[in-house]
Amino acid sequence: MSSLPSLPSTPDKRAPTGNAVEVFFAFFKLGLTAFGGPVAHLGYFRAEFVERRRWIDDGSYADLVALCQFLPGPASSQVGFALGLGRAGWPGALAAWLGFTLPSALVLILCAYGLQQWSWLAHSGAVHGLKLAAVAVVAHAVWGMARALCPDRPRAALAIAAALLALAVPSALGQVGAIAAAAFAGLLWLQSAALPAATPRHPGVGRAAAVVLLLVFALLLLLSMALAAGTSLPAQLAAFYQAGALVFGGGHVVLALLQAAVVPPGWVGNDAFIAGYGLAQAVPGPLFTFAAYLGALMPAPLGGWTGGLVLLAAVFLPGLLLVAGALPFWEALRQRPSVQRAMAGANAAVVGLLLAALYDPLWTSAIHTRLDFAIALVGFGLLAYGRQPPLRVVALSAVAAWLLV
Structure with missing residues (x-):
C-alpha cells in the first residue's frame, strides 16, 4: 500500500486566513437562532458557511459531515469545530465551539437555578414557529446539496436508498450503515472522470x-x-x-x-x-x-x-x-481518486440522510396542520428564491406561528 500524501512543508495558501473574533460572532449568531436539533444545525451551517460566507464548498462540507457522522460525539458541534479550525486555527476552533455552545448552556444553567417555570416556552406558538423554520432550513439544505452532490442518476439513486435505509433503521446504526454502503457503492460504480477533484483544505492541525x-x-x-x-x-x-x-x-x-x-x-x-x-x-x-x-x-x-x-x-x-485528530489524515485521504469515488457515494448518502431527517423527526414533530405547512413553505421560498438570511426566516416564522397558530 502506498504511503499517504504528506501535507506541504512550504507555506500553504490554503492555511487558515480568518480570525477568531470573526468565527466567534458567526457561530454566536447561530448559537442564538439554530433551533431544531443536529440535522437542522447542519442546514444552518450550510446556509451560513457554504452559501453566504463561502468558507467551504458543498463537496468539502459534505465530506466533513460524512466524517463527523462516522465519529462518536455531537456531529453538528464537531462540524462547527472543524470549520473554525480550518478558518482560524486553534483560536478559531475554540471560538466556534464557544459561540455555538454558550447561549444554550448559559440558559440551561439559569434554568437549573430555579427557572423551571419557563418550561411553558416549550409549548408556545413562538417555539412551534422555530420548529417550522427548521423544516424550511433543512428542506433548503437538501435541495441545494442534492443539486450539487446528486447531479446524475446513480448518485440520486444512492441518496434515495440511503433515505429509505435511515427511515427503516432509525438509529445511529442505520445512518452509519447508509453512509458506509453508499461509499462502497461509489467506489465500485462511479467514474472518477465524472467527479470534480476534491478542493484542498488546510485542516488547521498537523x-x-x-x-x-x-x-x-x-x-x-x-x-x-x-x-x-x-x-x-x-x-x-x-x-x-x-x-x-x-x-x-x-x-x-x-x-x-x-x-x-x-x-x-x-x-x-x-x-x-x-x-x-x-x-x-x-x-x-x-x-x-x-x-x-x-x-x-x-x-x-x-x-x-x-x-x-x-x-x-x-x-x-x-x-x-x-475530529481534530482525524482531520489531517482525512484531508490527505480524500484527495485520492478511489477515495473521491467513495466519498461521492457517501456524500449522496448524506443528502439522503438529511432527506430522511427532514421527514422524521422534523416534519413529523412540526407539521400538523395546513397552516403549519404554509408557514414552512413560505420560509423555504424566502430562503430558496427570496435569498433571505436564515435569521430573518427564523424570526418571521416564530412571529407568524405566535400570531396564527
Whole structure:
C-alpha cells in the first residue's frame, strides 16, 4: 500500500486566513437562532458557511459531515469545530465551539437555578414557529446539496436508498450503515472522470499534533473507565466524558446515557432530569449543552456555575479531540481518486440522510396542520428564491406561528 500524501512543508495558501473574533460572532449568531436539533444545525451551517460566507464548498462540507457522522460525539458541534479550525486555527476552533455552545448552556444553567417555570416556552406558538423554520432550513439544505452532490442518476439513486435505509433503521446504526454502503457503492460504480477533484483544505492541525490528540482521547477514555465507580469528583467527570466519547447518533442518544449516569447514583433527581430534558428541546444550539444543566444541579464538589461549565467541557471534549485528530489524515485521504469515488457515494448518502431527517423527526414533530405547512413553505421560498438570511426566516416564522397558530 502506498504511503499517504504528506501535507506541504512550504507555506500553504490554503492555511487558515480568518480570525477568531470573526468565527466567534458567526457561530454566536447561530448559537442564538439554530433551533431544531443536529440535522437542522447542519442546514444552518450550510446556509451560513457554504452559501453566504463561502468558507467551504458543498463537496468539502459534505465530506466533513460524512466524517463527523462516522465519529462518536455531537456531529453538528464537531462540524462547527472543524470549520473554525480550518478558518482560524486553534483560536478559531475554540471560538466556534464557544459561540455555538454558550447561549444554550448559559440558559440551561439559569434554568437549573430555579427557572423551571419557563418550561411553558416549550409549548408556545413562538417555539412551534422555530420548529417550522427548521423544516424550511433543512428542506433548503437538501435541495441545494442534492443539486450539487446528486447531479446524475446513480448518485440520486444512492441518496434515495440511503433515505429509505435511515427511515427503516432509525438509529445511529442505520445512518452509519447508509453512509458506509453508499461509499462502497461509489467506489465500485462511479467514474472518477465524472467527479470534480476534491478542493484542498488546510485542516488547521498537523499530523504530529493529531496523533497526540488521538492518544489523549484514548488515554482519557481508559482513565474514565477506571474511575467510573463511586460518587467522587473524578467519577462525575468520568461519567460525562464517557457519555461524550461513546455516543453515536447525536444529542438525543447522549440524553439517555446521561440519565443512566446521573439518576441511579442520586446525583440528579428524575423529575429534575425530565424537566431539564424538556427545556433542552426548547433552546437553540447543541443538545449536549444539557450537561451544563445537570452540572449545575450536581452535588458537591460540583454544582452551580462551576459544575455546569466543567461538565459541559467534559461531555464535549472527546468528540472535539476525535475530529481534530482525524482531520489531517482525512484531508490527505480524500484527495485520492478511489477515495473521491467513495466519498461521492457517501456524500449522496448524506443528502439522503438529511432527506430522511427532514421527514422524521422534523416534519413529523412540526407539521400538523395546513397552516403549519404554509408557514414552512413560505420560509423555504424566502430562503430558496427570496435569498433571505436564515435569521430573518427564523424570526418571521416564530412571529407568524405566535400570531396564527
